[in-house]
Amino acid sequence: MKRLWWVVLLAMAVLSCHGRAAVVGGGLARVRAAGVLRWGGDIQGGEPYVYEDSEHGGRLTGFEVELANALARELGVRAQFVQNDWSALIPTLERGTFDVALNGVEVTPQRVGRVRFTRPYYIFGARLMARRNDPSVQPSLASLRGRRVGTLANSFSYELLRHVAEIVPYEGVEEPYIDLVQGRTDAVLLDDIIATRYGEPKPELRVVGDIADGYYSVALRPADDDLRVALDAALARITASGELERILRGSNIFNDRQRRLVTWTDDDQRRMLGTAAAGQRFGWSHVALFAKGALVTLLLSALAMCLAIPLGLGLAVARLYGPRALSRLAGAYVELYRGTPVLLQLYVLYYGLAPIVKLNALSAAVLGLGMNYAAYEAEVYRAGIQAVPRGQMEAALSLGMTTPLALRRVVLPQAFRLALPSVTNDFIALLKDSSLVSVITVVELTKQMTITAVDIRGWGLPGALCALMYFTMSYPLSLLAQRLEARLARS
Amino acid sequence: MIEVHELRKVYGDRTILDGVTASFAQGQVVALVGPSGGGKSTLLRCLNGLESFDGGAVSIGGDRLVPGGAKANRAALHRVRQRVGMVFQQWNLFAHRTALGNVIEAPVHVKKVPLAQATERGRALLARVGLSHREGAYPHEMSGGEQQRVAIARALAMDPEALLLDEPTSALDPERVGEVLDVLGALAADGLTMLVVTHEMRFARNVSHRTLVLHGGRIIEDGPSKEVIDNPKHERTRAFLGMDRK
Numbered sequence: 001m002k003r004l005w006w007v008v009l010l011a012m013a014v015l016s017c018h019g020r021a022a023v024v025g026g027g028l029a030r031v032r033a034a035g036v037l038r039w040g041g042d043i044q045g046g047e048p049y050v051y052e053d054s055e056h057g058g059r060l061t062g063f064e065v066e067l068a069n070a071l072a073r074e075l076g077v078r079a080q081f082v083q084n085d086w087s088a089l090i091p092t093l094e095r096g097t098f099d100v101a102l103n104g105v106e107v108t109p110q111r112v113g114r115v116r117f118t119r120p121y122y123i124f125g126a127r128l129m130a131r132r133n134d135p136s137v138q139p140s141l142a143s144l145r146g147r148r149v150g151t152l153a154n155s156f157s158y159e160l161l162r163h164v165a166e167i168v169p170y171e172g173v174e175e176p177y178i179d180l181v182q183g184r185t186d187a188v189l190l191d192d193i194i195a196t197r198y199g200e201p202k203p204e205l206r207v208v209g210d211i212a213d214g215y216y217s218v219a220l221r222p223a224d225d226d227l228r229v230a231l232d233a234a235l236a237r238i239t240a241s242g243e244l245e246r247i248l249r250g251s252n253i254f255n256d257r258q259r260r261l262v263t264w265t266d267d268d269q270r271r272m273l274g275t276a277a278a279g280q281r282f283g284w285s286h287v288a289l290f291a292k293g294a295l296v297t298l299l300l301s302a303l304a305m306c307l308a309i310p311l312g313l314g315l316a317v318a319r320l321y322g323p324r325a326l327s328r329l330a331g332a333y334v335e336l337y338r339g340t341p342v343l344l345q346l347y348v349l350y351y352g353l354a355p356i357v358k359l360n361a362l363s364a365a366v367l368g369l370g371m372n373y374a375a376y377e378a379e380v381y382r383a384g385i386q387a388v389p390r391g392q393m394e395a396a397l398s399l400g401m402t403t404p405l406a407l408r409r410v411v412l413p414q415a416f417r418l419a420l421p422s423v424t425n426d427f428i429a430l431l432k433d434s435s436l437v438s439v440i441t442v443v444e445l446t447k448q449m450t451i452t453a454v455d456i457r458g459w460g461l462p463g464a465l466c467a468l469m470y471f472t473m474s475y476p477l478s479l480l481a482q483r484l485e486a487r488l489a490r491s
Numbered sequence: 492m493i494e495v496h497e498l499r500k501v502y503g504d505r506t507i508l509d510g511v512t513a514s515f516a517q518g519q520v521v522a523l524v525g526p527s528g529g530g531k532s533t534l535l536r537c538l539n540g541l542e543s544f545d546g547g548a549v550s551i552g553g554d555r556l557v558p559g560g561a562k563a564n565r566a567a568l569h570r571v572r573q574r575v576g577m578v579f580q581q582w583n584l585f586a587h588r589t590a591l592g593n594v595i596e597a598p599v600h601v602k603k604v605p606l607a608q609a610t611e612r613g614r615a616l617l618a619r620v621g622l623s624h625r626e627g628a629y630p631h632e633m634s635g636g637e638q639q640r641v642a643i644a645r646a647l648a649m650d651p652e653a654l655l656l657d658e659p660t661s662a663l664d665p666e667r668v669g670e671v672l673d674v675l676g677a678l679a680a681d682g683l684t685m686l687v688v689t690h691e692m693r694f695a696r697n698v699s700h701r702t703l704v705l706h707g708g709r710i711i712e713d714g715p716s717k718e719v720i721d722n723p724k725h726e727r728t729r730a731f732l733g734m735d736r737k
Contacts, residue, residue, distance in 0.1 A: 391583035394541055398577035399597035399649055409600055414587050
């Protein structure tokens with residue numbers, strides 16, 4: 001028990017250090033000395049931000065690439081792109097992997113309290129879209145009260161919708177509109193650039209209107225304020241010279257809103273930054289949300305396992321005793337599901353099959369995880385069945401039992417007992433794998449943790465609590481597995 | 492009641508049974524003896540279809556088994572296996588059931604005997620093999636001799652017309668052999684038809700009515716047990732019984 005507490009304390013210590021290791025001062029000197037401005041972005045965000053141009057051998061392209069090059073040139077250095085998951089741009093910036101985050105980073109009160117922003121390089125509208133045949137959605141936040149609205153997690157639009165709508169958080173830009181078409185949500189609120197590229201081409205959808213203006217700025221660590229000042233000056237120069245307008249026009253995203261960039265004043269900057277949201281304190285309300293997340297995780301895992309166990313059993317029996325065709329089919333199922341990532345399977349099930357079967361997110365999650373784990377359970381049972389001595393089957397047959405009866409009454413009960421420790425261990429793995437379903441908008445424990453970490457501007461406490469909750473769920477199961485193994489060894 | 496006609500079994504390029512013909516009458520106790528690899532166990536396992544064969548036929552009562560394994564004999568196999576019980580060298584008790592559970596499993600689930608009735612009969616059978624006090628024991632809690640006696644009771648619970656026993660005492664500690672042979676002697680005295688593959692010559696001579704010697708997949712000697720064992724005609728039998736030097 002003592003050892004256990006050390007593990008927990010160590011985990012908390014590691015997690016609370018994370019994010020505080022800011023590099024101190026001299027950002028501009030550092031960049032000049034290195035000769036490179038390292039900027040973080042995510043090519044997954046796609047056209048027109050930063051993307052790989054397939055027609056030019058995957059060359060890095062996009063208006064932010066041109067902007068980064070221009071800014072670096074103004075500083076007398078070279079720009080160097082660093083790929084990073086979009087949702088983790090700010091924490092990665094904080095730990096010093098790159099000098100600036102420059103990839104559609106929207107100015108939100110949460111981020112203002114955490115990083116320094118330059119003047120904006122793009123002004124976007126938070127664009128509301130709904131289905132063409134649904135007139136109930138109006139161009140106002142009030143009309144969204146209580147409705148299901150899709151948006152990117154931790155985005156500007158997410159902040160607008162908070163406390164108003166039932167938010168369905170996504171991690172990609174295409175998926176919110178797919179779900180809107182399918183009727184899984186009532187509306188989508190996202191930046192106009194995204195809406196234009198991914199939402200407006202869909203004939204089933206209509207633009208309801210733009211609800212608020214938002215800003216893309218370059219984000220820096222607070223300690224690098226001299227670099228921020230230098231970048232502000234560089235931005236002012238390329239804005240005044242018309243270079244920024246040329247860059248934006250090159251990507252077809254220049255519009256009347258951008259004219260404000262030319263006359264941008266210190267007052268505008270103050271208004272944009274507004275009052276930094278006081279970082280929320282981690283409190284009981286968060287603990288309650290975590291408990292709810294943990295409940296979703298547990299429910300999801302339990303239901304998925306309830307599906308995986310009988311399905312896996314069927315597959316194992318079909319593979320070992322079924323007619324040749326069925327046996328091959330079961331074998332193919334196992335290899336297919338074990339040989340491809342569960343993330344991909346969830347995507348196919350939820351988005352790929354949406355035109356045929358319209359599953360809600362939780363059902364798709366249970367079905368996806370259950371079908372994936374069935375493949376693993378099938379192999380566990382197969383090993384269990386093969387470990388039952390042949391004589392057991394022979395004895396059953398010699399007593400006049402049919403093969404199915406002998407399986408049901410004699411072989412499978414023993415195989416199941418042999419497999420039980422592995423099944424328990426698989427359930428522990430499933431508890432943690434279940435965090436993958438956040439890609440299909442299910443908010444479970446890990447997703448709740450990342451959302452809260454942004455709200456309170458720190459990963460330490462949420463991370464520790466999240467770890468503790470997973471541990472609380474899996475440790476008893478681990479003990480159970482050990483006990484089952486011991487019992488098996490005795491008999 | 493059991494007829495074997497020209498039974499042939501080939502395994503790869505090895506001939507295991509090379510045209511075995513024999514018939515066994517009701518109430519007869521027959522010992523199958525001979526050197527290992529002679530085909531005794533295979534012959535026994537062909538009789539209830541645990542082993543398929545390549546030529547000839549087996550008929551038990553009115554049911555006939557032909558070459559082609561389970562696929563060709565599906566209906567007949569089910570009936571044959573209810574008519575003849577089998578006892579294995581390694582007992583093969585169901586590891587997850589108690590002694591009583593092993594005995595009542597097939598009557599309840601194959602013959603659909605009501606549980607109370609099957610239990611009553613199961614207890615009587617355990618008493619008959621001297622194991623009333625062990626009805627709640629699991630296989631891993633019992634000695635080999637006890638497990639083999641439970642296995643005999645389990646086979647008897649299906650009311651077989653004949654019992655096939657495949658080296659029932661070979662895997663037992665020497666001091667446990669007697670208790671199993673005593674049970675078999677009592678069953679023989681009750682008139683149960685039994686075919687026993689065995690190396691226990693005392694049992695073959697004193698209990699069985701008839702002894703068959705198998706060698707190289709053929710029956711090389713067949714006659715009343717005392718005659719075959721005390722005065723074998725075939726030189727292979729003499730060699731097997733260790734009588735050459737006499």
